[in-house]
Amino acid sequence: MINKKSESAVSAAVIKRLPRYFRYLRMLLNENKLRISSNDLAELMGVTASQIRQDLNCFGGFGQQGYGYNVTYLYGKISEILGVNENYQAIIIGAGRLGQALAASPIFTKRGVEVCGLFDISPEVIGKEVDGKKILHIDEVKHFVENNVVDIAVLTLPTPFAEEAVELVQSLGIPGIWNFTSHDMNHIPGCTVQNVHMGDSLMMLCYDIRNLDNNNEV
Amino acid sequence: MINKKSESAVSAAVIKRLPRYFRYLRMLLNENKLRISSNDLAELMGVTASQIRQDLNCFGGFGQQGYGYNVTYLYGKISEILGVNENYQAIIIGAGRLGQALAASPIFTKRGVEVCGLFDISPEVIGKEVDGKKILHIDEVKHFVENNVVDIAVLTLPTPFAEEAVELVQSLGIPGIWNFTSHDMNHIPGCTVQNVHMGDSLMMLCYDIRNLDNNNEV
Numbered sequence: 001m002i003n004k005k006s007e008s009a010v011s012a013a014v015i016k017r018l019p020r021y022f023r024y025l026r027m028l029l030n031e032n033k034l035r036i037s038s039n040d041l042a043e044l045m046g047v048t049a050s051q052i053r054q055d056l057n058c059f060g061g062f063g064q065q066g067y068g069y070n071v072t073y074l075y076g077k078i079s080e081i082l083g084v085n086e087n088y089q090a091i092i093i094g095a096g097r098l099g100q101a102l103a104a105s106p107i108f109t110k111r112g113v114e115v116c117g118l119f120d121i122s123p124e125v126i127g128k129e130v131d132g133k134k135i136l137h138i139d140e141v142k143h144f145v146e147n148n149v150v151d152i153a154v155l156t157l158p159t160p161f162a163e164e165a166v167e168l169v170q171s172l173g174i175p176g177i178w179n180f181t182s183h184d185m186n187h188i189p190g191c192t193v194q195n196v197h198m199g200d201s202l203m204m205l206c207y208d209i210r211n212l213d214n215n216n217e218v
Numbered sequence: 219m220i221n222k223k224s225e226s227a228v229s230a231a232v233i234k235r236l237p238r239y240f241r242y243l244r245m246l247l248n249e250n251k252l253r254i255s256s257n258d259l260a261e262l263m264g265v266t267a268s269q270i271r272q273d274l275n276c277f278g279g280f281g282q283q284g285y286g287y288n289v290t291y292l293y294g295k296i297s298e299i300l301g302v303n304e305n306y307q308a309i310i311i312g313a314g315r316l317g318q319a320l321a322a323s324p325i326f327t328k329r330g331v332e333v334c335g336l337f338d339i340s341p342e343v344i345g346k347e348v349d350g351k352k353i354l355h356i357d358e359v360k361h362f363v364e365n366n367v368v369d370i371a372v373l374t375l376p377t378p379f380a381e382e383a384v385e386l387v388q389s390l391g392i393p394g395i396w397n398f399t400s401h402d403m404n405h406i407p408g409c410t411v412q413n414v415h416m417g418d419s420l421m422m423l424c425y426d427i428r429n430l431d432n433n434n435e436v
Contacts, residue, residue: 204234
């Protein structure tokens with residue numbers, strides 16, 4: 001377990017930037033680059049070297065003057081801070097195309113999360129196997145959660161069922177919700193939520209494209 | 219086309235909040251609520267009524283004293299500002315599970331975007347139909363783009379191929395990239411990009427869950 005005192009000194013803004021460091025460090029590891037200077041990392045990430053030094057010094061200075069950062073160590077440390085090594089387990093509620101796509105993608109395993117169950121209501125998918133796991137009827141979820149530690153509920157069901165799903169997740173005592181519906185989920189007692197809201201991102205893209213058009217016209 | 223003068227007065231912060239208004243207004247329309255006061259909308263969205271009045275007044279005051287907002291009109295106006303009615307066309311590059319899931323989901327049509335083509339390199343999926351559209355080999359994309367207006371390239375291919383895909387999209391002159399790889403795409407000349415970075419969202423969720431745990435332990 002990580003030292004709480006040192007962590008509490010880290011601002012929310014730095015924490016929010018850590019997944020990006022995590023991604024770049026993973027890339028470096030994949031390329032067998034085991035050491036990097038703050039200048040090189042800065043150039044790679046498109047930020048200033050002083051920003052990097054400031055961010056990473058929060059955790060007690062992983063860097064050494066004249067040596068740079070040890071990529072493996074830094075990657076491990078950031079993983080630890082972000083909770084990547086906690087072996088969280090997730091269930092997917094709504095095993096349609098998106099739910100199945102997520103379950104079969106490396107997005108979870110790359111971050112130390114295991115998908116342990118998939119649930120749906122549609123007879124068309126129930127019984128089907130995704131990545132070696134059978135899709136179960138949602139009626140079985142209570143029994144499942146009683147017999148497995150489940151930390152995350154991934155909500156990939158249609159938006160009209162989102163509120164019902166949140167009540168279910170709360171009643172099951174699952175602490176984390178990863179929300180792919182377009183329903184806003186804020187301040188759910190007993191749960192922490194990350195809303196993906198892919199549609200919002202698509203709309204901002206449309207807005208930006210239209211503005212490119214307008215700028216070109218002027 | 220919308221009045222550019224009035225739009226240029228709208229801050230980026232307000233624009234960023236518009237997709238959320240769009241979602242809530244769509245929900246109201248689905249429930250046949252055609253009129254709403256700023257107070258009721260504020261309560262629904264968990265913001266202050268004065269914030270709502272400020273945001274929406276930017277576009278020339280859709281509300282009427284004592285009447286509230288006309289939901290249909292407001293929805294239409296926000297759609298227009300966001301470019302939802304521009305009938306943008308998208309191609310999906312990487313028609314694996316995630317690409318297929320997106321192509322078959324209502325996420326595009328809800329926002330006025332049409333998926334007109336899917337491309338991949340894997341013989342396992344080429345020729346397969348998704349939502350009435352055949353998955354084509356990526357070698358056919360140049361010919362396709364020459365014969366169709368394509369505004370958006372959705373990148374749902376594995377991250378190691380992301381850079382190659384960006385070069386392709388640039389060479390094809392497609393102005394918008396919706397990026398689902400974990401590769402950062404910023405400042406791509408000639409393109410505007412929205413990065414989804416689902417993995418970052420999952421990591422923030424893990425971080426928050428771990429902090430819930432710690433807080434409960436203390």
